Amino acid sequence: MSMQVTVRKRLGSAERHFALDIAFDSASKRIALFGPSGAGKSLTLRAIAGLLTPDSGHIALNGRTLFDSEARVDVRPQERRVAYLFQDYALFPHLTVAQNIAFGLARGWRNPRRSASHPEAQRWIDAFGLGAIAGSYPAELSGGQKQRAALARALVPQPDIVLLDEPFSALDPALRVRMRAELRALQSSLEVPMLVISHDPDDVEALGDHVLEVREGRIFGSAPVKGHPQVYAPVSARAV
Numbered sequence: 724m725s726m727q728v729t730v731r732k733r734l735g736s737a738e739r740h741f742a743l744d745i746a747f748d749s750a751s752k753r754i755a756l757f758g759p760s761g762a763g764k765s766l767t768l769r770a771i772a773g774l775l776t777p778d779s780g781h782i783a784l785n786g787r788t789l790f791d792s793e794a795r796v797d798v799r800p801q802e803r804r805v806a807y808l809f810q811d812y813a814l815f816p817h818l819t820v821a822q823n824i825a826f827g828l829a830r831g832w833r834n835p836r837r838s839a840s841h842p843e844a845q846r847w848i849d850a851f852g853l854g855a856i857a858g859s860y861p862a863e864l865s866g867g868q869k870q871r872a873a874l875a876r877a878l879v880p881q882p883d884i885v886l887l888d889e890p891f892s893a894l895d896p897a898l899r900v901r902m903r904a905e906l907r908a909l910q911s912s913l914e915v916p917m918l919v920i921s922h923d924p925d926d927v928e929a930l931g932d933h934v935l936e937v938r939e940g941r942i943f944g945s946a947p948v949k950g951h952p953q954v955y956a957p958v959s960a961r962a963v
């Protein structure tokens with residue numbers, strides 16, 4: 724896996740501005756963007772996914788250019804082979820687990836039929852142990868089942884990377900611990916690289932090998948998580 728990201732974007736109104744100026748390279752399969760609320764983590768993720776157009780910059784994944792302002796390259800989100808997992812998983816409430824997962828394969832706007840069989844979707848249903856609840860609707864699922872269903876839907880189209888935006892933010896602390904462990908186990912068993920954003924050091928510890936700390940729109944520090952615990956230190960404790 725190789726990822727190069729340089730993104731500059733100015734946002735705001737007359738009274739309030741935010742300047743995003745992010746640059747990093749990574750060869751890790753487990754990248755974590757860590758930093759306080761409002762630091763620019765989600766904006767960075769959205770730029771990688773193609774949901775936010777930078778003012779300037781360059782984004783490449785495994786040598787494939789997804790965005791380049793100078794060369795005027797801007798690959799459409801659906802052609803980037805980048806999966807984006809939203810904070811609340813965004814499962815379709817009116818579709819069953821199997822239909823939600825098959826939706827990852829769907830071309831066009833038609834929902835997958837309840838009765839249709841999709842071997843590629845079935846593979847992930849089996850891999851994630853979702854067979855017993857394949858016919859259930861999202862409202863009937865536990866938090867862990869929702870997470871697995873959303874991940875399965877994201878993985879079905881065989882993305883080059885999965886981006887996870889604060890995957891546990893909506894959970895109570897006990898469930899958060901369980902889901903973190905579950906995602907950690909999935910990371911070990913899956914080949915697909917993941918980039919996770921979080922403001923929780925425990926998430927970073929469990930889910931990242933390459934940690935990038937984001938503050939005020941910039942990469943403030945970059946380190947392998949185990950070797951450099953100073954990434955967790957308060958900003959005042961370090962030289963900027």
Ligand SMILES: Nc1ncnc2c1ncn2[C@@H]1O[C@H](COP(=O)(O)OP(=O)(O)OP(=O)(O)O)[C@@H](O)[C@H]1O
Nearest residue numbers: 734735736741759760761762763764765766767922
């Ligand atoms: N469309 C916009 N116009 C102006 N400012 C924006 C816009 N979108 C985001 N911002 C600002 O950019 C900053 C970074 O936002 P971002 O969502 O990337 O933060 P974050 O690090 O992901 O925080 P959180 O953990 O709270 O999601 C915030 O201060 C936000 O208010």
